[in-house]
Amino acid sequence: MRLTDLASPPELSLLLGVSGAAAVVVFGDASLPSLITGSALGLAAVAGAWSARRGRSRSVQAMASHVAQLQEFSDALAPVWSAQIESSRRQMEDAVTSLAERFAQISSRLDQTLALSTGTQGHGSAERVSARSQQELDAVVRLLRASLESKAELVTRVQGLVRFLDELQEMARAIGQITQQTNLLAINATIEAAHAGQFGRGFATVAQEVRLLSKQSGETGDRIAEKISMIGAEIAATCAAAEASATRERDAIGVSEGTINAVLAGFSEFADTLTGTTERLRHESEGIKGEVNEALVQLQFQDRISQVMNHVSTNIDRLPQTMRSYGEECVEAGRLQPLVAAELLAELERTYAMAEERTTHQQPRLAPAAASANDANITFF
Amino acid sequence: MAKTILIVDDSASVRQVVGIALRGAGYDVIEGRDGADALTKLDGRKVHLIISDVNMPNMDGITFLKQVKAMASYRFTPVIMLTTESQEEKKREGQQAGAKAWMVKPFQPTQLLGAVAKLVLP
Numbered sequence: 001m002r003l004t005d006l007a008s009p010p011e012l013s014l015l016l017g018v019s020g021a022a023a024v025v026v027f028g029d030a031s032l033p034s035l036i037t038g039s040a041l042g043l044a045a046v047a048g049a050w051s052a053r054r055g056r057s058r059s060v061q062a063m064a065s066h067v068a069q070l071q072e073f074s075d076a077l078a079p080v081w082s083a084q085i086e087s088s089r090r091q092m093e094d095a096v097t098s099l100a101e102r103f104a105q106i107s108s109r110l111d112q113t114l115a116l117s118t119g120t121q122g123h124g125s126a127e128r129v130s131a132r133s134q135q136e137l138d139a140v141v142r143l144l145r146a147s148l149e150s151k152a153e154l155v156t157r158v159q160g161l162v163r164f165l166d167e168l169q170e171m172a173r174a175i176g177q178i179t180q181q182t183n184l185l186a187i188n189a190t191i192e193a194a195h196a197g198q199f200g201r202g203f204a205t206v207a208q209e210v211r212l213l214s215k216q217s218g219e220t221g222d223r224i225a226e227k228i229s230m231i232g233a234e235i236a237a238t239c240a241a242a243e244a245s246a247t248r249e250r251d252a253i254g255v256s257e258g259t260i261n262a263v264l265a266g267f268s269e270f271a272d273t274l275t276g277t278t279e280r281l282r283h284e285s286e287g288i289k290g291e292v293n294e295a296l297v298q299l300q301f302q303d304r305i306s307q308v309m310n311h312v313s314t315n316i317d318r319l320p321q322t323m324r325s326y327g328e329e330c331v332e333a334g335r336l337q338p339l340v341a342a343e344l345l346a347e348l349e350r351t352y353a354m355a356e357e358r359t360t361h362q363q364p365r366l367a368p369a370a371a372s373a374n375d376a377n378i379t380f381f
Numbered sequence: 382m383a384k385t386i387l388i389v390d391d392s393a394s395v396r397q398v399v400g401i402a403l404r405g406a407g408y409d410v411i412e413g414r415d416g417a418d419a420l421t422k423l424d425g426r427k428v429h430l431i432i433s434d435v436n437m438p439n440m441d442g443i444t445f446l447k448q449v450k451a452m453a454s455y456r457f458t459p460v461i462m463l464t465t466e467s468q469e470e471k472k473r474e475g476q477q478a479g480a481k482a483w484m485v486k487p488f489q490p491t492q493l494l495g496a497v498a499k500l501v502l503p
Binding site: 093096097099100101103104107111293296297298299300301302303304306307353354355377378379380381 | 486
């Protein structure tokens with residue numbers, strides 16, 4: 001053990017001075033000069049010790065002042081650092097949360113747009129409407145054609161009546177012949193009645209009446225023949241009119257069918273274009289939705305950065321207390337102690353959750369690559 | 382009928398991202414800001430799956446998980462821990478507390494939906 005370990009400089013000088021004075025008194029000749037020398041040595045020792053203690057006191061005061069300044073430094077700085085970090089963390093969280101909400105709304109509206117464009121919520125796609133219209137208009141054209149065919153059948157049946165008119169004309173001619181023969185017979189009877197004289201007078205009257213009847217029959221037969229001719233002419237005119245009407249209707253149906261087909265073709269082309277456009281819109285919407293979802297994934301950085309900032313902020317909050325403990329150590333030791341960061345660093349390390357925090361801690365000068373969502377791993381238990 | 386999933390995370394943006402992914406896949410979602418808040422949401426309603434963060438204020442994810450497993454109505458409800466925590470020691474802690482899976486953030490929604498489809502109760 002060294003002497004300096006036993007006493008500090010003031011105590012050592014006092015010890016040496018007093019020892020010198022005692023030695024002079026004990027080993028001297030007790031003469032006045034030796035007593036004066038011993039006393040002088042003792043006084044010098046006391047003065048030296050007092051002076052040294054004053055110097056040490058000034059040094060301790062300077063140290064205490066320095067430590068207090070360090071504490072004030074950390075007390076003043078740490079809360080501001082911490083508050084700034086916390087403020088930034090909160091602002092970032094609010095902004096990112098707001099961004100995420102907006103992205104979520106965009107994503108949701110894109111979903112609705114996609115659903116509408118694919119017709120899952122509407123009345124069907126333009127393509128389906130076009131096909132349905134084609135079917136319905138085809139049915140209308142078929143009905144018109146059926147009506148036309150029905151009318152043609154009616155005309156055919158009316159034309160069939162002409163055959164009966166010929167028979168009626170034949171019958172009218174037969175009536176005419178019978179009338180002529182009856183008239184001839186009546187004339188002959190009248191002649192024969194004249195030959196009979198007085199006795200044939202009554203018979204002549206009958207023959208006269210037969211002639212009149214024959215004449216009337218002939219006239220009736222002529223009127224029948226005339227009416228049959230008129231009916232034939234009317235039937236022919238009706239058939240001609242029906243034929244002309246059928247032709248016009250056939251032409252109208254043909255034109256309508258052509259118009260319908262042209263309209264449907266135009267509509268189909270429009271539907272195809274619309275379908276193509278819708279498909280491109282759907283494709284683009286899906287692409288945008290994918291980008292929005294990817295942006296949402298990237299927003300997870302806020303959670304990670306927020307955690308890092310929180311860990312650092314908590315560690316900064318511990319700095320004033322660490323400085324106070326350090327000051328107490330210095331005061332207790334009577335001299336400045338080494339200021340070591342290990343304890344605070346260890347506390348900071350214990351708060352880490354992410355691998356990159358630990359990597360950064362171990363190699364602060366090497367910025368680690370940010371974790372990617374593709375790196376995410378999952379463990380099933 | 383849509384299945385219900387409880388998301389527990391102190392980060393609103395993470396709750397948003399997870400919620401969007403799940404709602405997009407047809408799930409109903411309820412949210413808790415931390416373990417303590419999430420426990421108030423477990424009020425007897427049917428929950429088919431829980432997705433929980435680990436490091437949260439008020440009540441952390443592991444404590445929350447232990448409390449869930451102590452509740453008769455939810456002891457068989459599968460729980461996925463979705464966290465930035467990647468230490469094996471923490472994973473073991475989660476496994477011992479009754480978690481069914483441990484997923485490290487950041488994540489891709491498709492990965493999360495795959496895990497959910499695998500674990501969600503019928």
